[in-house]
């Protein structure tokens with residue numbers, strides 16, 4: 001028997017301790033690998049939207065990697081804590097520091113390598129499915145199965161490095177500890193913590209700062225990344241304090257109540273209190289993970305449902321053909337477009353003559369033309385008198401400037417009658433439009449201006465027009481030249497939708513990883529003390545604890561540990577969405593739906609963990 | 621020759637209230653001796669043993685084991701010293717639960733990179749002395765408390781340590797197992813000439829030794845030698861305990 005045998009057996013025989021950690025590592029690596037498979041697909045270069053897919057997958061993969069790093073480091077630290085006693089015994093028998101380091105290093109590498117291998121094998125087997133998913137999300141053809149050597153290479157390289165780093169760091173944590181502390185290990189009770197109302201209030205204050213700042217300083221928060229980060233940290237810190245103090249408070253209140261020494265209650269409560277710090281930490285982390293999962297899905301879903309509306313605020317018309325006066329192909333192009341579109345239900349067409357001040361990107365149009373366009377867009381018409389102007393936004397969400405360059409207008413006195421914040425031309429084409437009374441418009445000094453025609457089209461069910469849009473683009477592509485351009489809301493919608501779908505897809509995968517990690521942490525927390533608990537229940541049974549009471553104790557204890565974080569996470573999500581009211585009202589169904597889905601997942605997890613935990617307590 | 625020499629040792633636990641657990645303890649154990657330490661609960665027995673076994677540093681005084689002062693050694697040397705010179709048996713936590721009985725016993729040799737054939741030879745020797753050959757392939761949770769204690773003893777002596785240290789090795793055993801284990805200690809002491817220092821609460825257990833050292837409130841109190849008459853020895857142990865105000869059976 002050599003030293004290596006010992007290390008090997010130490011891991012292999014302890015597999016049930018590692019299983020949850022192992023599985024969630026496998027799961028993370030698996031997801032990473034699956035992203036990588038799409039990322040490095042050889043067809044990527046030839047398909048449209050390929051670069052978008054590559055970028056989203058890369059972002060997804062980076063997020064998975066970062067998260068894995070945190071998760072793995074945290075788990076290793078928890079394992080070290082769990083194994084303190086054994087490590088102390090090894091040192092007592094005379095294992096040298098070098099041997100201890102090597103043992104921990106090999107252990108990490110064994111788990112890491114087997115996780116990587118398992119994940120990649122599973123990943124290769126499942127890769128046709130993932131490629132199919134990518135294909136569906138992107139709505140493309142091709143993207144067939146291939147042997148993803150590059151993806152395998154990168155996954156092995158990155159995760160092996162990750163495990164190596166962790167394996168290298170983790171033994172350092174032993175450095176300062178004396179053997180006596182290691183051997184005493186879990187017997188060293190935590191310092192009894194006391195509920196402090198002041199600390200609780202401080203934590204609440206920290207949390208309350210967040211909605212307050214969001215309400216009072218929305219502008220600053222939107223612009224300042226540092227501030228966002230601060231708010232985020234404030235939230236994490238505040239939540240921890242409130243969490244810790246509230247649990248303390250509740251447990252202490254129960255303990256002090258007169259009905260405390262009744263039935264199984266003292267056992268449940270004192271069990272929870274005995275490692276209240278570790279329990280709280282675990283519950284807190286689980287809450288954060290669940291919050292991450294919820295937000296990843298709900299927010300991304302909400303974004304992806306508003307694509308059609310967003311698209312039409314960017315491109316108010318379904319098609320806009322913008323043509324300069326010297327464009328000789330105008331008639332030819334318009335005929336092609338007309339032919340394609342005029343069969344559509346609700347087809348309407350409108351021509352907008354615009355005089356353009358090229359330097360400032362300002363357009364001038366007449367009142368009647370504006371009204372024509374506005375009617376098509378279901379906006380209210382305006383009625384200008386002589387010397388009055390209206391200013392129309394050129395960009396989405398940017399309120400146009402009011403001061404007017406009078407030079408081309410030949411008029412000193414102009415009054416701004418209306419400011420219209422909604423653009424009627426494709427966003428960004430103009431900085432703003434100036435609407436003039438029809439007669440004023442004829443008198444405009446055209447010397448510094450160039451003439452353009454915007455031909456606008458709308459029709460119903462335009463989101464279904466994707467195939468025809470592609471065909472139209474193909475016809476016009478080689479044909480259109482620099483004096484004209486075609487803005488297609490259909491095309492924009494499609495691109496936007498695909499990228500939102502991609503984000504949703506990646507968000508969903510991340511959410512799954514978070515949920516797996518949260519279950520893994522709960523399992524790990526329980527397995528850490530399974531020996532002690534087993535002993536305790538054995539003696540309690542000797543004292544006359546019935547099996548029914550045993551079940552009740554475990555049920556309550558696990559329900560507390562698992563369901564409280566879930567409920568808190570749900571409440572926080574609802575609160576956050578309530579703060580952003582319009583989001584909430586527009587998709588209450590979706591939110592309720594996804595929370596129900598998560599609740600089911602969590603409940604299944606609870607029942608499973610409960611079953612296996614009870615089993616492991618009763619056997620052996 | 622003195623294997624263990626403890627000279628004016630002090631141990632103060634630093635905490636909110638500092639507590640002086642050992643005061644000026646001086647103790648010498650000869651090669652091949654079998655010594656018990658007794659005293660009331662909280663008198664500092666475990667603390668003394670921990671200091672000697674190099675797992676908790678004393679705050680004053682000196683310790684020499686086989687003429688070496690372990691606390692002066694460098695970290696790697698200390699590990700080697702533990703590996704080669706010391707053996708430990710504790711009351712409860714002794715075995716690595718992921719390893720089998722055989723692997724647990726061989727652990728000190730594996731750490732010291734002893735050759736395979738030497739390992740097997742020594743294993744055969746200690747397991748025959750202790751009568752645990754049939755347990756070798758079992759896991760630690762498949763054996764009884766008394767058996768586990770024997771395995772722990774096997775592990776503590778397989779590398780033929782200069783000094784064997786045991787803290788209440790019979791703490792949770794039944795009368796029959798207590799007797800077995802104590803006979804084993806005696807056998808190990810006589811056949812392998814291993815020096816043994818053990819802590820116990822039990823006068824019967826202590827009567828297997830050649831000398832009993834009593835401590836009280838962290839100070840040396842008295843010592844009695846066995847001489848020829850075991851019955852008389854037992855009686856004087858009981859008397860001393862009564863004087864100490866300790867109880868022979870406590871339920872801590």
Ligand SMILES: Nc1ncnc2c1ncn2[C@@H]1O[C@H](COP(=O)(O)OP(=O)(O)OP(=O)(O)O)[C@@H](O)[C@H]1O
Pocket residue numbers: 633634635639641659660661662663664665666667668872
């Ligand atoms: N880590 C510690 N910190 C502070 N005081 C301690 C610590 N360990 C032990 N003590 C104190 O030192 C004294 C001696 O403890 P020790 O464990 O050596 O007693 P003992 O003689 O082994 O008792 P027992 O027979 O009950 O095992 C006790 O009063 C104890 O309260």
Ligand SMILES: [Mg+2]
Pocket residue numbers: 665666667
């Ligand atoms: Mg003790």
